[in-house]
Amino acid sequence: MRAIVIATLCSTALKFTAISAVLLFLAACQTTPEDQNASTAKVEDRKPGAKPGAQPVERPKIAAVDVTQGKKDAASALKDPGSILSKRQIYFDYDKFDVKDEYRPLVEAHARYLRENPNAKMLIQGNADERGSREYNVALGQRRSDNVKKMLMLLGAREAQVESVSLGEEKPMCAEHSEECWAKNRRGDLLYGGEY
Amino acid sequence: MVVRTIRLLLGATLLLTALSAAAQLSIEITGAGAQRIPVAVVPFAGEQALGANSLTAIVRADLERSGLFRGLEVPPLSPLPNENSPVNYGEWRSRLADALVVGSIAPDKEGRMEARFRLYDVVKQAALGGMSLTFSKDNLRSAAHRLSDFVYEKLTGEKGVFSTLIAYVVKRGSVYELQIADADGERSQYLLRSNEPIISPVWSPDGKRIAYVSFESKKPVVYVHHLSENKRQVVASFKGSNSAPAWSPDGKTIAVVLSVEGGSQIYLINSDGSGPRRRIGTSSAIDTEPRYSTDGKFIYFTSDRGGSPQIYRMPSTGGEAQRVTFEGSYNVTPRPSPDGRVLAYVTRNGGKFQVALLDLSNRQVQVITDSDRDESPSYAPNGRMILLATVIGGRGVLSAVSSDGRIKQRLPYAGGDVREPAWGPFLE
Numbered sequence: 001m002r003a004i005v006i007a008t009l010c011s012t013a014l015k016f017t018a019i020s021a022v023l024l025f026l027a028a029c030q031t032t033p034e035d036q037n038a039s040t041a042k043v044e045d046r047k048p049g050a051k052p053g054a055q056p057v058e059r060p061k062i063a064a065v066d067v068t069q070g071k072k073d074a075a076s077a078l079k080d081p082g083s084i085l086s087k088r089q090i091y092f093d094y095d096k097f098d099v100k101d102e103y104r105p106l107v108e109a110h111a112r113y114l115r116e117n118p119n120a121k122m123l124i125q126g127n128a129d130e131r132g133s134r135e136y137n138v139a140l141g142q143r144r145s146d147n148v149k150k151m152l153m154l155l156g157a158r159e160a161q162v163e164s165v166s167l168g169e170e171k172p173m174c175a176e177h178s179e180e181c182w183a184k185n186r187r188g189d190l191l192y193g194g195e196y
Numbered sequence: 197m198v199v200r201t202i203r204l205l206l207g208a209t210l211l212l213t214a215l216s217a218a219a220q221l222s223i224e225i226t227g228a229g230a231q232r233i234p235v236a237v238v239p240f241a242g243e244q245a246l247g248a249n250s251l252t253a254i255v256r257a258d259l260e261r262s263g264l265f266r267g268l269e270v271p272p273l274s275p276l277p278n279e280n281s282p283v284n285y286g287e288w289r290s291r292l293a294d295a296l297v298v299g300s301i302a303p304d305k306e307g308r309m310e311a312r313f314r315l316y317d318v319v320k321q322a323a324l325g326g327m328s329l330t331f332s333k334d335n336l337r338s339a340a341h342r343l344s345d346f347v348y349e350k351l352t353g354e355k356g357v358f359s360t361l362i363a364y365v366v367k368r369g370s371v372y373e374l375q376i377a378d379a380d381g382e383r384s385q386y387l388l389r390s391n392e393p394i395i396s397p398v399w400s401p402d403g404k405r406i407a408y409v410s411f412e413s414k415k416p417v418v419y420v421h422h423l424s425e426n427k428r429q430v431v432a433s434f435k436g437s438n439s440a441p442a443w444s445p446d447g448k449t450i451a452v453v454l455s456v457e458g459g460s461q462i463y464l465i466n467s468d469g470s471g472p473r474r475r476i477g478t479s480s481a482i483d484t485e486p487r488y489s490t491d492g493k494f495i496y497f498t499s500d501r502g503g504s505p506q507i508y509r510m511p512s513t514g515g516e517a518q519r520v521t522f523e524g525s526y527n528v529t530p531r532p533s534p535d536g537r538v539l540a541y542v543t544r545n546g547g548k549f550q551v552a553l554l555d556l557s558n559r560q561v562q563v564i565t566d567s568d569r570d571e572s573p574s575y576a577p578n579g580r581m582i583l584l585a586t587v588i589g590g591r592g593v594l595s596a597v598s599s600d601g602r603i604k605q606r607l608p609y610a611g612g613d614v615r616e617p618a619w620g621p622f623l624e
Contacts, residue, residue: 123414123415125414125415131549132505132526132528132542132544132549133485133498133505133528133529133542133571133572134395134396134571134572134615134616135395135396135439135440135453135484135485135498135528135529136482136484136485136498136505136528136529138395138409138416138437138439138440138453138460138484139453139460139482139484140482142436142437142455142459142460142482143459143460143482146455146458146459163415163435163436164436164455165414165415165416165436165437165455166415166416166437166439166455167393167411167415167416168395168416168439170393170395170411171393171411191414196414
């Protein structure tokens, strides 16, 4: 049965899907010879249990795989306001660089996404408030983004997927010169490939 | 030779020209011993033909801006003396002039201008030399600055910086421009315009290139821009952040701060972008803002290895670091003076960020600015003035302070938020 399903999929899929998807299916098709033997044996095994004289007529089951849909689902979660994956900001205390406990679920969710989507890439932009030297603030923002990256990697993201950088004090979210505003600017922003 | 009598006549037009040029400058001179040399810069014969953009008005403004000279008001003379006219020293002495500049301008055969002038020491009754300059009308300001440099050097014994250039960043709305201007802030033009921030411009020792950090690829990347070739190249774009470039005195190496191996650490790269990076710092703390010492033997830098940001120095090939600043809990942005004797830096002083000078021989510290948000000090190549960014009325502006703290001035407003000044070297 499985062999037939795969074969059907392979032949139709080859005609209609995009090149990347074809490559995926080709990988599946390569394993066909072994699977074919296995399922042939299974069909033989079933025969003794069938009614003598009556041939069962059964259309092979089609197990539809919609790759494009599946991909879309994962990516759309990144933008779905209901998903934790749409939360991309991590705020830091003054002169502090550790990821606060309240952001742990957020970082865990993104780490899981990166694990489950090995082709996904992330840029973490660290930021600092405006006080002090611009270059020193680049270094402070870097320490923040590095800490987010470390945490993502401890949770299973791979080095090649994550880049941590700093924008220093150069891209404030809030322009006033107050503690309330500075708190919004001590921030790490998580961006996925295609978003920057 | 017949001594011609100089007739002094009052005329409103020329006087107004000179005054309006001076009014753009905001100079504040404080402290004792603020004695300025009185100089009479006589309008050059034939200068009216150049229009309102008077050469001698620019010279006078240059000299005044240095804080070392007082430009005497010269009533219009008729006829105007030129570089060959005999000098009535008694007349100029009675007008309290210590020095006198006279000259003439005439168009040459190719339609360019030729200015000739002579400088006199009125007190000693001696000629101090002269010069002849040819220039197109577009380069009138360059000619004026050259003339000012000549006068400055003859009268003070130090090289003038009027012909040097400055670089700075202007933010207008969401557009950032790296601009180049004359040292007086005039004739600005942009070198790079971007929708993303630009920081840390720094001139190569030969003045032909500027290294800077641009965020145009959504992260800090170090570029070297060739001024006259309109060409730029990426010299540091490693994974992570690339920032804080500093040229070695020979112009071959750039110290940069990279996060490629985690944290912010100092590396050396070739200024032409070739070859591998060499890490010279090995701390687990932040090390940033490298600057070569004037002799090239050391690199000063900011580090928080001791718990708060302080300035350290290490051999420029790497090695053990020594702490340099001890007073206060926030000392950043080291800038060695051109003679190597003083270190300018930014210190936090009761919540205010101000420029301080550390005398490297006797360890004395002097805070020389008094506003709240002074940053990015940059020495003039003769060490006399320090250009810096400050915030006045919520807007970034450039100001300059003399290295003894007595003379403070604000550069003409360039529009937008101005920051990240870098004073260029002497040009050949």
